[in-house]
Amino acid sequence: MCVMRRVSDEQLIELIEAAIFVSETPLSKKRLRETVLKEVAASGMRVDEAIRSISEHYQTRGVQLVEVGSGYRFQACKRLTPWLSNLWQEKAPKYSRATLETLALIAYRQPITRGEIEQVRGVSVSSNIMKSLQEREWIKVVGFKEVPGKPALYATTNQFLDYFSLSGLNMLPELPEQHEVKIEQMLSDPSVRESSE
Amino acid sequence: MCVMRRVSDEQLIELIEAAIFVSETPLSKKRLRETVLKEVAASGMRVDEAIRSISEHYQTRGVQLVEVGSGYRFQACKRLTPWLSNLWQEKAPKYSRATLETLALIAYRQPITRGEIEQVRGVSVSSNIMKSLQEREWIKVVGFKEVPGKPALYATTNQFLDYFSLSGLNMLPELPEQHEVKIEQMLSDPSVRESSE
Amino acid sequence: MSDVVEKAPPFAFLHGQAVIEKPEDLYIPPDALEIILETFEGPLDLLLYLIKRHKLDILELPILSITQQYVAYVELMTELRLELAGEYLVMAALLAQIKSRMLLPVHEELEEEEDPRAELVRRLQEYEQYKSAAENLDQLPRLERDILVARALVDESEVPVAETPEIALKELMLALADVMARAKTFEHHQITTESLSTRERMSQILHYLSENDGQCPFTKLFKIEEGRSGVVVTFIAMLELIKEQLINCLQVTPSSQIYLSLQLQE
Numbered sequence: 001m002c003v004m005r006r007v008s009d010e011q012l013i014e015l016i017e018a019a020i021f022v023s024e025t026p027l028s029k030k031r032l033r034e035t036v037l038k039e040v041a042a043s044g045m046r047v048d049e050a051i052r053s054i055s056e057h058y059q060t061r062g063v064q065l066v067e068v069g070s071g072y073r074f075q076a077c078k079r080l081t082p083w084l085s086n087l088w089q090e091k092a093p094k095y096s097r098a099t100l101e102t103l104a105l106i107a108y109r110q111p112i113t114r115g116e117i118e119q120v121r122g123v124s125v126s127s128n129i130m131k132s133l134q135e136r137e138w139i140k141v142v143g144f145k146e147v148p149g150k151p152a153l154y155a156t157t158n159q160f161l162d163y164f165s166l167s168g169l170n171m172l173p174e175l176p177e178q179h180e181v182k183i184e185q186m187l188s189d190p191s192v193r194e195s196s197e
Numbered sequence: 198m199c200v201m202r203r204v205s206d207e208q209l210i211e212l213i214e215a216a217i218f219v220s221e222t223p224l225s226k227k228r229l230r231e232t233v234l235k236e237v238a239a240s241g242m243r244v245d246e247a248i249r250s251i252s253e254h255y256q257t258r259g260v261q262l263v264e265v266g267s268g269y270r271f272q273a274c275k276r277l278t279p280w281l282s283n284l285w286q287e288k289a290p291k292y293s294r295a296t297l298e299t300l301a302l303i304a305y306r307q308p309i310t311r312g313e314i315e316q317v318r319g320v321s322v323s324s325n326i327m328k329s330l331q332e333r334e335w336i337k338v339v340g341f342k343e344v345p346g347k348p349a350l351y352a353t354t355n356q357f358l359d360y361f362s363l364s365g366l367n368m369l370p371e372l373p374e375q376h377e378v379k380i381e382q383m384l385s386d387p388s389v390r391e392s393s394e
Numbered sequence: 395m396s397d398v399v400e401k402a403p404p405f406a407f408l409h410g411q412a413v414i415e416k417p418e419d420l421y422i423p424p425d426a427l428e429i430i431l432e433t434f435e436g437p438l439d440l441l442l443y444l445i446k447r448h449k450l451d452i453l454e455l456p457i458l459s460i461t462q463q464y465v466a467y468v469e470l471m472t473e474l475r476l477e478l479a480g481e482y483l484v485m486a487a488l489l490a491q492i493k494s495r496m497l498l499p500v501h502e503e504l505e506e507e508e509d510p511r512a513e514l515v516r517r518l519q520e521y522e523q524y525k526s527a528a529e530n531l532d533q534l535p536r537l538e539r540d541i542l543v544a545r546a547l548v549d550e551s552e553v554p555v556a557e558t559p560e561i562a563l564k565e566l567m568l569a570l571a572d573v574m575a576r577a578k579t580f581e582h583h584q585i586t587t588e589s590l591s592t593r594e595r596m597s598q599i600l601h602y603l604s605e606n607d608g609q610c611p612f613t614k615l616f617k618i619e620e621g622r623s624g625v626v627v628t629f630i631a632m633l634e635l636i637k638e639q640l641i642n643c644l645q646v647t648p649s650s651q652i653y654l655s656l657q658l659q660e
Contacts, residue, residue, distance in 0.1 A: 061211065087219065123437070260546040298572060300566060
């Protein structure tokens with residue numbers, strides 16, 4: 001049994017702010033409670049209030065508090081990125097269309113099998129793409145489909161959300177609408193048919 | 198010649214604050230001028246003033262601006278360290294398969310470029326893997342290959358030998374001969390691509 | 395079935411007479427170049443491109459003309475020895491089959507039958523949907539490119555050194571054995587004299603560009619005296635250079651001169 005320490009609101013804010021700044025990965029409230037606040041007496045409400053207060057404080061500063069998939073992190077204000085990127089010489093990696101299309105299908109249709117991805121894209125998905133996405137920890141196997149061959153089912157991870165600065169899958173841009181018109185109607189219209197040449 | 202941008206004191210503070218926060222190493226005034234402030238019209242006096250103002254602002258926060266040998270950085274207030282250190286006391290993670298394979302290839306085929314590792318592994322090697330192996334001081338850059346892009350050549354270090362209690366690389370377990378032949382073949386394939394990092 | 399199929403079996407197009415003009419030595423149709431540079435993500439992608447290029451709606455899918463063009467491009471890609479996935483040929487066969495069904499007179503009793511294009515139209519729509527979803531994803535702000543994480547450190551002297559993972563030498567050996575086992579699947583990458591000459595040509599192009607202020611018109615890089623195979627090697631070398639992001643390919647308007655330029659170094 002450890003004695004819980006009482007801290008003032010100011011101390012709680014200091015501690016949480018510092019913890020988010022020094023953590024190597026985004027810090028979730030759960031991890032915050034299990035580590036930094038392990039011996040601190042602070043209700044969930046007080047923690048929420050502290051986070052809100054920190055977020056507000058940084059509204060007018062060069063860095064801001066954001067919530068992404070796996071927790072809270074500070075990041076530079078986006079409008080400063082053009083200047084700040086001079087600090088790096090390497091260019092950010094570009095991703096191929098094949099990779100992006102595969103990732104989009106997994107993000108929007110998860111859990112999905114590789115076969116289903118290939119069905120939509122009309123081409124086979126290279127093992128390299130699946131492996132790279134897994135090594136980046138953007139996707140993972142979450143189960144196996146109950147069909148012959150039991151293919152793996154893929155889903156996106158919190159690291160995927162972190163990378164794209166999304167707090168959840170519901171923050172993804174909306175899937176473009178398909179045409180509402182009934183395909184059958186359009187197609188059965190004889191005027192659409194071409195005359196044979 | 199580029200046109201120098203005029204910025205307000207507030208903008209200058211924002212920019213410098215964000216730059217120090219996102220920089221991977223302490224940021225000196227010189228580097229600040231050469232990178233982030235390259236196109237900003239700001240006298241040395243104004244930069245000093247901005248740094249002083251940032252330093253003052255953080256007097257009452259969880260992190261503070263400090264000047265160390267190579268420049269400025271933010272660090273958590275010392276009195277918070279006992280709590281924050283709980284963030285690092287989780288169990289050591291295991292190395293991924295990708296990391297082990299990369300290390301094995303460097304050990305057996307040094308000096309080797311990242312592109313060559315990718316060629317044999319058939320999948321791209323993430324920068325994180327290379328970084329974590331370098332941070333552990335198991336591998337280091339020993340030169341640059343004389344091919345377009347001049348990619349870095351990696352080799353293992355003495356620390357690597359120490360860790361595995363090897364007196365020299367020749368003490369590494371022998372590789373089955375067919376494996377050796379195959380690696381040679383793959384590396385001499387002219388279609389090896391050096392990926393730019 | 396119908397004799398239409400017999401008259402125009404799907405693969406006759408691929409090995410039979412050309413449907414569009416084949417590139418004569420130096421001549422590669424500009425928009426063929428443009429689309430090949432875009433490197434298609436598969437037959438559906440190519441079909442979508444052809445439909446969009448004619449400013450048509452997917453729902454109008456003009457099967458006759460689209461089939462002709464599709465087959466022509468597949469042939470051109472074969473000609474240029476671009477790696478052609480089997481799916482492209484399957485699609486050519488499917489298009490030919492739909493075409494033959496479209497040419498059949500509509501019988502009363504077939505009235506209930508679905509339009510032969512319906513399934514393909516559905517797939518095209520679905521693919522288009524995810525194609526633009528992928529483009530949207532690429533636009534999202536992301537780490538490394540648009541977002542920079544702000545970090546602070548802790549005073550090293552007071553923080554326990556983070557535990558580092560332990561590994562045994564045996565694990566290292568096993569890892570290497572794994573790579574080698576997997577490497578077997580890559581064995582079909584054979585050394586050919588052709589790829590050598592392609593890489594040589596790549597260097598020549600880079601050299602030429604750097605001697606000419608870093609850019610030149612596309613056509614300047616072809617040498618008539620090298621004939622057809624020389625053109626193909628040069629062209630493939632350009633595609634490789636573009637793919638490796640060593641050069642850029644610019645075309646201001648659809649039918650204007652194409653320029654190649656060196657990728658600017660930081």
